[in-house]
Amino acid sequence: MRLLDRLDQELGDGAGLVAILDYDGTLTPLVASPGAATLAPSVRGTLARLAGCERARLAILSGRGLADLRARVALEDVVYGGCHGLEIAGRDLHFRHPRAHRSCLTATRRALAAALPSIPGARLEWKGLAVSLHYRRVSPRRRLDVRKVAERILRRGGLTLVPGHAVFDFVPRVGWNKGRAARWIASQMKSTLPARRAVVLYAGDDTTDESAFVALRGRAVTICVGTKPTAAEYRVRGVREIHALLRRMASTMAS
Ligand SMILES: [Mg+2]
Numbered sequence: 001m002r003l004l005d006r007l008d009q010e011l012g013d014g015a016g017l018v019a020i021l022d023y024d025g026t027l028t029p030l031v032a033s034p035g036a037a038t039l040a041p042s043v044r045g046t047l048a049r050l051a052g053c054e055r056a057r058l059a060i061l062s063g064r065g066l067a068d069l070r071a072r073v074a075l076e077d078v079v080y081g082g083c084h085g086l087e088i089a090g091r092d093l094h095f096r097h098p099r100a101h102r103s104c105l106t107a108t109r110r111a112l113a114a115a116l117p118s119i120p121g122a123r124l125e126w127k128g129l130a131v132s133l134h135y136r137r138v139s140p141r142r143r144l145d146v147r148k149v150a151e152r153i154l155r156r157g158g159l160t161l162v163p164g165h166a167v168f169d170f171v172p173r174v175g176w177n178k179g180r181a182a183r184w185i186a187s188q189m190k191s192t193l194p195a196r197r198a199v200v201l202y203a204g205d206d207t208t209d210e211s212a213f214v215a216l217r218g219r220a221v222t223i224c225v226g227t228k229p230t231a232a233e234y235r236v237r238g239v240r241e242i243h244a245l246l247r248r249m250a251s252t253m254a255s
Helices: 003-012 041-051 066-073 102-118 140-154 178-190 207-215 239-254
Strands: 016-021 056-061 078-082 087-090 093-096 123-126 131-134 159-164 167-172 198-204 221-225 234-236
Touching (some): 003 198, 003 221, 016 178, 041 239, 066 087, 078 178, 087 178, 093 178, 102 131, 102 159, 131 140, 140 167, 178 198, 178 207
Parallel strands (some): 016 198, 056 078, 198 221, 221 234
Antiparallel strands (some): 078 087, 131 167
16 A cells, blocks of 8 residues: 555544654755754654644654754654664653663773774764764775774674764664664553554664664554665655655644
8 A cells, every 4th residue: 555545544543643753864865964964944843743743742763862863853742762762862751771871882982082093084973872983074995994993993892883874883782773762662652642543653764774664564654765675664765755744644643
């Protein structure tokens, strides 16, 4: 069944909605620098309408740090999941993975900072429960060096490497990912909905979102943004289609 028809049908009879959305590449177009990925006011407006619906709950789950993500979206009544879901907050939810500590990252952060001068263009970002090595501005012929440095530092142990768009995120190895986080968010948020039945929707564009597509199989409407191979049930071309989908759901849920 086509995606829009399915959502119209499932949401039309008073069901609740839990929408879990990735940020970069899903709500904002991918841009040359992560700092420039700002949310369009029209998209923010639609998200606010959806979050304000009595029978809808909205979560935004990202590899970004929690404070950064929250500042970019800047909406109340939204649940935010930062560092691939290691930290979740909003709408009275407070979660931090019990085995993820900032101290797990100290040695790696220091080793990365020491290696940085050897990779021109690379940049470090401290996200609290993750440390990220950005290499978008590293020349293509030096990118193999970036991977080698990342892998060498990773061998110190305790952390796992999550590759993203021109970034390596070092996160505590605690068996957590966007899939586990999305399942947790969905169950928490469903219990706060007045409706007996709730549709869970997950949309994302990155490799890290694949863990959520798999974890939510048969439990959610999963949507991949872009053209890469995916475990998601549906596929859309880009941010514009996601926005159209959110607008449609906001209208359905408000009526
Ligand atoms: Mg993304």
